[in-house]
Amino acid sequence: MTAALSEEEVVRPNVIQLVGVTKSYRNLNVLKPVDLDIKDGEFLTILGPSGSGKTTILRMIGGFTPPTSGRILLRGADISQVPIFRRPFNTVFQDYALFPHMTVAKNVAYGLRIRRRPAEEIKTKVAAVLETVNLTDKAERYPSELSGGQRQRVALARAIVCEPQVILLDEPLAALDAELRRSMQEFLKDLQRRIRTTFVFITHDQEEAISMSDRIAVMDHGNLIQVGTPQEIYYKPRTEFVAKFFGENNLLPAQPDNNAANILESPLGKHSLPASAKGGGSFLLAIRPESFSIHDGSELRQGQSVCVGRLENVTFLGATTQLSLNVGKAQQTIKVRVPTGQSGNNLAFGDDVPLRWSEADVNVLPRG
Amino acid sequence: MTRLERLTIALLWVVGGFTFMVLYAPALIVILFSFFAMKNHQIDWSNFSLEWYGRLADNSQLLAALYNSIVVGICAVVSATIISLALAYYMKTGVRRGRAYVEFIIFLPFVLPAIITGISLLVAFREIGLERSLITVTIGHIVLILAVVYRMVTIRLDTLENSQIEASLDLGANGLETFLYVVLPQLRSALLTSSLLAFALSFDETLVTFFLVGGETTLPMRLWAMMRTGFTPEINALVSVVLCVTLLFAALGAMSLRESIERKP
Ligand SMILES: Nc1ncnc2c1ncn2[C@@H]1O[C@H](COP(=O)(O)OP(=O)(O)OP(=O)(O)O)[C@@H](O)[C@H]1O
Ligand SMILES: [Mg+2]
Numbered sequence: 001m002t003a004a005l006s007e008e009e010v011v012r013p014n015v016i017q018l019v020g021v022t023k024s025y026r027n028l029n030v031l032k033p034v035d036l037d038i039k040d041g042e043f044l045t046i047l048g049p050s051g052s053g054k055t056t057i058l059r060m061i062g063g064f065t066p067p068t069s070g071r072i073l074l075r076g077a078d079i080s081q082v083p084i085f086r087r088p089f090n091t092v093f094q095d096y097a098l099f100p101h102m103t104v105a106k107n108v109a110y111g112l113r114i115r116r117r118p119a120e121e122i123k124t125k126v127a128a129v130l131e132t133v134n135l136t137d138k139a140e141r142y143p144s145e146l147s148g149g150q151r152q153r154v155a156l157a158r159a160i161v162c163e164p165q166v167i168l169l170d171e172p173l174a175a176l177d178a179e180l181r182r183s184m185q186e187f188l189k190d191l192q193r194r195i196r197t198t199f200v201f202i203t204h205d206q207e208e209a210i211s212m213s214d215r216i217a218v219m220d221h222g223n224l225i226q227v228g229t230p231q232e233i234y235y236k237p238r239t240e241f242v243a244k245f246f247g248e249n250n251l252l253p254a255q256p257d258n259n260a261a262n263i264l265e266s267p268l269g270k271h272s273l274p275a276s277a278k279g280g281g282s283f284l285l286a287i288r289p290e291s292f293s294i295h296d297g298s299e300l301r302q303g304q305s306v307c308v309g310r311l312e313n314v315t316f317l318g319a320t321t322q323l324s325l326n327v328g329k330a331q332q333t334i335k336v337r338v339p340t341g342q343s344g345n346n347l348a349f350g351d352d353v354p355l356r357w358s359e360a361d362v363n364v365l366p367r368g
Numbered sequence: 369m370t371r372l373e374r375l376t377i378a379l380l381w382v383v384g385g386f387t388f389m390v391l392y393a394p395a396l397i398v399i400l401f402s403f404f405a406m407k408n409h410q411i412d413w414s415n416f417s418l419e420w421y422g423r424l425a426d427n428s429q430l431l432a433a434l435y436n437s438i439v440v441g442i443c444a445v446v447s448a449t450i451i452s453l454a455l456a457y458y459m460k461t462g463v464r465r466g467r468a469y470v471e472f473i474i475f476l477p478f479v480l481p482a483i484i485t486g487i488s489l490l491v492a493f494r495e496i497g498l499e500r501s502l503i504t505v506t507i508g509h510i511v512l513i514l515a516v517v518y519r520m521v522t523i524r525l526d527t528l529e530n531s532q533i534e535a536s537l538d539l540g541a542n543g544l545e546t547f548l549y550v551v552l553p554q555l556r557s558a559l560l561t562s563s564l565l566a567f568a569l570s571f572d573e574t575l576v577t578f579f580l581v582g583g584e585t586t587l588p589m590r591l592w593a594m595m596r597t598g599f600t601p602e603i604n605a606l607v608s609v610v611l612c613v614t615l616l617f618a619a620l621g622a623m624s625l626r627e628s629i630e631r632k633p
Contacts, residue, residue: 097531111539
């Protein structure tokens, strides 16, 4: 965690920049103008529901599909006209796309052989990469003789052996079962740290995105909605879609106060309207269940607020306990998650429970 | 095993054996005949000899026809294979408009009555002033076998995932390298079987050939011509040789087919 933070401080140059890139098929706009900077050495995840345009973005970076408009820059130079085989990127395909008529070693050596590297170099590099992915003993096997996870690692080895500037991965873990998937997640993340290559990784699994990424780009319906660190995406969502997409969240309606233009009123009380949220109309407040705590009566710190909720339900989740409480005049239900020890055993249904939270954890979102 | 099962299996053996006999007995008889001398149009069973093989070796007309058939067959197969490969790969690597029409035109000569194909080609060649010769015969055979070769190439190519081609490009190979190292090796057995089949079609083609043949003739045409004067026994030797070579190739084809099935993931 601390290591990640100190690395953040170093300003990383951009490897790839998408500038106003769009894609349409006939009259169908599958990608609205997208601007995205991919930084050197980062693990960037593109996350979104099915059909949101994730693969389209990846294929445009790789050169498999030309963008309808906009520019794709590699370290500042436009590569729109560069053919696939001249781009310094390598792709791990969802179906692995291994060559069935070549052994594992031949598959991995393919990129180097095409580049006419000396035989000695190919041999040592292939051996080293197979070692990295733990497939040394499978070198002479054919892909049809491997398990799904092993094929996956061959595909990975085939991509990294070419030492590309960026590795593109299109849902590489989708076909694996849950357990293998988890171990491959760790393996991938670990590998990325070791070889310090930029990874652009596609998934539609939120947990996978949060646990693996340096940054996440959230897509929906061909729009790039928000780009940020997992913490930013989780605690500072900028739209309702992002707020709902990751884990549990409380979304509460909020109206501008009749008397003061920059004060919002919600079931939790009054909030100041941040400058970034402009316009009239109504808003949504997003606040995580774990951002609340039970108010013990001690003095409030700067920026903290309290309110009272009526306890409706208690769910024991192990280390944490989830409370359902009704708040405000409209008796809006909110969820609160507190460490199990803190909830105490003396809470009874119908009790009024005092809650405390920090205004900084409240996100004001445009509604709609 | 119950009695009924045993009975069924026995019956199957009998039926199978009978079918086999009907199919192959004539061929076996011909082979047998080729090794015995002939006396007054009767087989002389006491006289084993290789005489007919010797006579065959001296029959320059028959050998020339055989040689022509082989040359025409090889040329037609090679040309049809190259055309099919180029066209099928072109169709594979992108959305090509008019694919259905092109394929229809390729398949047409295969389903049209051969007489129509033959006459059309004859008229066309006369119009452009191309003399009838082995070249016109070869062109006719290409038109005919293209359907088979193209079909078999596309069937195999369709099972090749596009992502394999993309992966190859992604790893730095250009279109030609991708074709040579990724596509072609996986088409090997399909090409071998289609070549064998196409060669067999070309080898005994008579209807279209009939319209296109010039001074030099092919083996089937030569045999038709000999029918009028009656066969000489060296025909038996010829048939035996052709049969053995065919069997050899068929076995080769079957073996390569099995290998390709086992290799598939
Ligand atoms: N060749 C094509 N022709 C027409 N529409 C296409 C084509 N390729 C993709 N699309 C459309 O573009 C949209 C985005 O597709 P894309 O494959 O990028 O989605 P995705 O986010 O990768 O989804 P998934 O998670 O299901 O893989 C989809 O609505 C899809 O139907
Ligand atoms: Mg996709």
